[in-house]
Amino acid sequence: MYIFKAAVIGAGTMGSEIAQVISWSGLPVVLKDVDQKYVDRGLEHIKSIYGRRVKSGKMSQGEADSKVALVIPATDYKEFKDVDIVIEAVPEKLELKKKVFAELDQVCPSTTILASNTSALPISEMAAVTKRASRVVGLHFFFPASSMKLVEVIAGKETSEETMDTAVEFTESLRKLPVRVKECVGFLVNRVLMAGTSEILSFQEETQTPYNEIDEVMKAKGGLPMGVFTLMDALGLDITLDVSETLVKAYGDRFTPPKSLVELVKAGRVGAKAGKGFYDYTG
Numbered sequence: 001m002y003i004f005k006a007a008v009i010g011a012g013t014m015g016s017e018i019a020q021v022i023s024w025s026g027l028p029v030v031l032k033d034v035d036q037k038y039v040d041r042g043l044e045h046i047k048s049i050y051g052r053r054v055k056s057g058k059m060s061q062g063e064a065d066s067k068v069a070l071v072i073p074a075t076d077y078k079e080f081k082d083v084d085i086v087i088e089a090v091p092e093k094l095e096l097k098k099k100v101f102a103e104l105d106q107v108c109p110s111t112t113i114l115a116s117n118t119s120a121l122p123i124s125e126m127a128a129v130t131k132r133a134s135r136v137v138g139l140h141f142f143f144p145a146s147s148m149k150l151v152e153v154i155a156g157k158e159t160s161e162e163t164m165d166t167a168v169e170f171t172e173s174l175r176k177l178p179v180r181v182k183e184c185v186g187f188l189v190n191r192v193l194m195a196g197t198s199e200i201l202s203f204q205e206e207t208q209t210p211y212n213e214i215d216e217v218m219k220a221k222g223g224l225p226m227g228v229f230t231l232m233d234a235l236g237l238d239i240t241l242d243v244s245e246t247l248v249k250a251y252g253d254r255f256t257p258p259k260s261l262v263e264l265v266k267a268g269r270v271g272a273k274a275g276k277g278f279y280d281y282t283g
């Protein structure tokens with residue numbers, strides 16, 4: 001199935017990044033939110049991503065303008081009559097996502113693929129409120145989607161092979177790296193990430209190696225864009241702890257969160273957004 005037009009629901013942190021990625025590939029993309037001010041904020045973010053590329057000489061202002069023009073701002077479903085794929089990126093609340101999926105099922109053609117950018121919620125439960133469960137799929141982009149290559153393509157219980165194939169091809173057309181995964185708690189990336197992160201935190205607790213030394217080695221020798229302590233501070237230690245508790249419930253003690261993480265969250269040091277986490281950001 002060819003994708004000629006896409007849509008993104010939710011113009012927040014992830015939705016605006018995903019819309020930028022789609023426009024960059026040359027496809028028109030509807031960007032819908034509940035209020036014009038959120039759509040405008042999303043558009044500004046998209047313009048700022050292109051602005052940085054113009055500044056660094058990667059594209060001309062004219063090229064950037066033509067990409068931005070592919071983004072169709074919306075606060076209603078008028079533009080959804082001919083979309084081939086919709087990616088939902090509203091807040092991580094199952095009831096809200098189910099409501100959005102039920103609405104999309106009404107307003108989109110019966111052939112449209114409905115995708116969710118959920119980090120952890122069950123795709124099958126969103127599919128269950130539609131009459132097209134075989135065309136519902138998870139498309140989990142990572143922050144910031146404008147530069148992160150990996151995308152988890154998640155099959156719900158009833159997702160068809162054809163939908164998975166189309167989702168994978170679509171992801172590749174965005175110049176991303178799709179990885180097919182089955183629906184399970186934490187999918188693939190959060191399970192691997194939390195297992196690795198937990199081991200590094202335990203090593204730090206045992207050896208008292210300074211955080212920045214570990215981060216530096218991960219960057220210099222591990223080829224990673226940032227070390228694990230910087231990453232957790234950026235994501236929020238409270239969110240990281242939530243994810244790890246969800247994994248404990250599903251898989252048991254092997255995902256028990258490290259002591260240092262629990263203690264920092266208890267002390268309110270939840271990362272960059274609070275001014276303090278593993279590192280101190282005040283001043």
Ligand SMILES: NC(=O)c1ccc[n+]([C@@H]2O[C@H](COP(=O)([O-])OP(=O)(O)OC[C@H]3O[C@@H](n4cnc5c(N)ncnc54)[C@H](O)[C@@H]3O)[C@@H](O)[C@H]2O)c1
Pocket residue numbers: 009010011012013014015032033034038088089090091092093096100117118119120141142143
């Ligand atoms: N932030 C991340 O690092 C990250 C990474 C990967 C996946 N995710 C997932 O992406 C999804 C979105 O997260 P986010 O961080 O972008 O959230 P966000 O709060 O930044 O943005 C959500 C947007 O959805 C809008 N919205 C709410 N209800 C709506 C509705 N009914 N219709 C249209 N728009 C609606 C809000 O106004 C807001 O602009 C979540 O499922 C989250 O788990 C987030």
